[in-house]
Amino acid sequence: xxxxxxxxxxxxxxxxxxxxxxxxxxxxxxxxxxxxxxxxxxxxxxxxxxxxxxxxxxxxxxxxxxxxxxxxxxxxxxxxxxxxxxxxxxxxxxxxxxxxxxxxxxxxxxxxxxxxxxxxxxxxxxxxxxxxxxxxxxxxxxxxxxxxxxxxxxxxxxxxxxxxxxxxxxxxxxxxxxxxxxxxxxxxxxxxxxxxxxxxxxxxxxxxxxxxxxxxxxxxxxxxxxxxxx
Numbered sequence: 001x002x003x004x005x006x007x008x009x010x011x012x013x014x015x016x017x018x019x020x021x022x023x024x025x026x027x028x029x030x031x032x033x034x035x036x037x038x039x040x041x042x043x044x045x046x047x048x049x050x051x052x053x054x055x056x057x058x059x060x061x062x063x064x065x066x067x068x069x070x071x072x073x074x075x076x077x078x079x080x081x082x083x084x085x086x087x088x089x090x091x092x093x094x095x096x097x098x099x100x101x102x103x104x105x106x107x108x109x110x111x112x113x114x115x116x117x118x119x120x121x122x123x124x125x126x127x128x129x130x131x132x133x134x135x136x137x138x139x140x141x142x143x144x145x146x147x148x149x150x151x152x153x154x155x156x157x158x159x160x161x162x163x164x165x166x167x168x169x170x171x172x173x174x175x176x177x178x179x180x181x182x183x184x185x186x187x188x189x190x191x192x193x194x195x196x197x198x199x200x201x202x203x204x205x206x207x208x209x210x211x212x213x214x215x216x217x218x219x220x221x222x223x224x225x226x227x228x229x230x
Contacts, residue, residue, distance in 0.1 A: 005043060014036055040062075053080060067098040084102075089105060135167070144179075149193055187200070195210070
């Protein structure tokens, strides 16, 4: 999941950027958690509460305060991508020194917007090495290398880790989409299991064995897909 924040004093522009992102998320099958802000103070307050992966900042006459948002966000996440949206390119040198990843000019060109978004996603994919989820309104992160496998149990997902088990509300289909844009390698071996490749010891026709001795069932179709990789 990509955490995205958008600021613009123009409500129409704010709505346009959000709609473009939702459209891209649907076509590219990328899960997003988007927050929109119409005031700088509101965005600055939320930056101290949430960690964003990508932010879009509309540049107006009071651009110095907008730059403060980028600087503050960068403190909480050094890998954040900051995309500025401005009426022209006059301030590009100033913005470049304010953690600018890309500069989009108005009116927005969809193809360029899409390109900038995909570039930001690729940058994030290279930097993001953790699984992120929310449970009871709190944000949690687990390093991929610490996750043994995900198990579906009704409306809950049990995350089996090296340090114990935790749970979240969700589906394996959603998790597969979420981790597809990372460098982590997880295999869906069964309707109920999504397993970290690095912990697989061997695969048999009806079961899979992990290095810690845990044995999990594997469907016939999944076995045919995975048998050549081990």
